[in-house]
Amino acid sequence: MRIAAFVLAGAVMAASAGPLVAEEEFGGMPAAPGVEETFYTCSTCHSIRLVTQQGLSRESWEETLEWMVAEQEMEPLEPADHNSVIGYLSTYYGIDRRAKAIASEKN
Numbered sequence: 001m002r003i004a005a006f007v008l009a010g011a012v013m014a015a016s017a018g019p020l021v022a023e024e025e026f027g028g029m030p031a032a033p034g035v036e037e038t039f040y041t042c043s044t045c046h047s048i049r050l051v052t053q054q055g056l057s058r059e060s061w062e063e064t065l066e067w068m069v070a071e072q073e074m075e076p077l078e079p080a081d082h083n084s085v086i087g088y089l090s091t092y093y094g095i096d097r098r099a100k101a102i103a104s105e106k107n
Contacts, residue, residue, distance in 0.1 A: 027043070027052070028052065029092065030098075032088065032092065034087055034088030037084045038089060045072070055094065055096075061093075065082070
């Protein structure tokens with residue numbers, strides 16, 4: 001019985017530590033689908049803080065990526081990665097700044 005309780009407690013602790021580790025690993029970005037692609041795509045050329053301080057619409061994020069490819073010599077993303085990055089950015093770093101709200105809930 002004690003072993004089962006210990007295993008259950010360890011599983012709960014590991015599950016709760018997962019997102020915290022991911023957030024630290026990805027520059028404080030919320031752990032969610034697309035975070036890894038977004039982090040590595042954006043931080044290749046500049047600080048991730050440049051991304052996380054933004055609050056752009058989906059259309060503006062699309063335009064920003066198009067501009068980076070056309071004018072800043074960024075390699076075009078594969079369609080699946082492009083959709084993942086745009087989806088993540090518009091969800092967490094959109095006009096409503098959802099990532100900021102998530103961070104403030106944790107404090």
